[in-house]
Amino acid sequence: MKATAELQIIPVGSGVSVRQEISRVVEMLQDHGFFFETHASGTNIEGELEDILRLVKQLHEMLHKEGTVRLVSYLKLETRTDKIPTLAGKRL
Amino acid sequence: MKATAELQIIPVGSGVSVRQEISRVVEMLQDHGFFFETHASGTNIEGELEDILRLVKQLHEMLHKEGTVRLVSYLKLETRTDKIPTLAGKRL
Amino acid sequence: MKATAELQIIPVGSGVSVRQEISRVVEMLQDHGFFFETHASGTNIEGELEDILRLVKQLHEMLHKEGTVRLVSYLKLETRTDKIPTLAGKRL
């Protein structure tokens, strides 16, 4: 099942700048071949629901392995059966 | 990896009441043996990150199969390496 | 206009524990006489939309004044015209 998603990951207690962690997220999205768009409040992702969910798990594991003690992530997921959901189709 | 989560699923375009869909979510949580708490703005869940993510996928699949055309879900995930995250530990 | 809301405030870069900031939020909710319920992923609030929004502003101002450098808050707002929204009415 195809889905569109928005993901924002916040490392809690790692200092005021979270730029490094966000860069790692983008690298993993690229490595996995997702179609995605970064913006000021998160990253929009298009793909198989199952792949997006697996990615979220891998991101938490990777960031903890690299030293982040506490992570909060916000994932918005949209699926629909009347047409294939795409990021392009959700823009005005 | 253990996680705590908050899930809110909104069927878009299914009428003003979403009570039936929410009941189905709760049933699935019970069937899978998750520790969870429903509240006025969603459901808090405690479990393995992988299990929680699989559940979200199954919920989307089930609700679509039962006729909901469009779903938006909001998933908040928290993981930490300094202690095991629990719902009890996050209350004041 | 009456509304129900869920608020979660996260101080970014203040250390792994955010308990002190959350306690201050609860104090302000009590001082303002809101009907609210804390849970593991935030605080549900019932009141006038205008009052809830003003509260969010005051919370950001207060926490910054007390030393928090960076704040992210997540506010979910629900309003409806077919009946008065209440927290009780949103529970299963």
Next chain:
Amino acid sequence: MKATAELQIIPVGSGVSVRQEISRVVEMLQDHGFFFETHASGTNIEGELEDILRLVKQLHEMLHKEGTVRLVSYLKLETRTDKIPTLAGKRL
């Protein structure tokens, strides 16, 4: 106090397409002179915290007045005291 925000408004029970409501949100943002960016999962806004919160109230009022029975909105707010928050500063 300056803030950056992300707003997503979902009309519940208005049909599967929510394009019309989103267009009205964008019109109001333009009329009020906000700096904003629409994307596939919401609209990012930059401005005074107080003005952003007032806008959210006006949007709920306007959409209800125009016939939407039930609205859920998701507002993410970021403020910080070490520098002025801007949408440009939050991009990679």
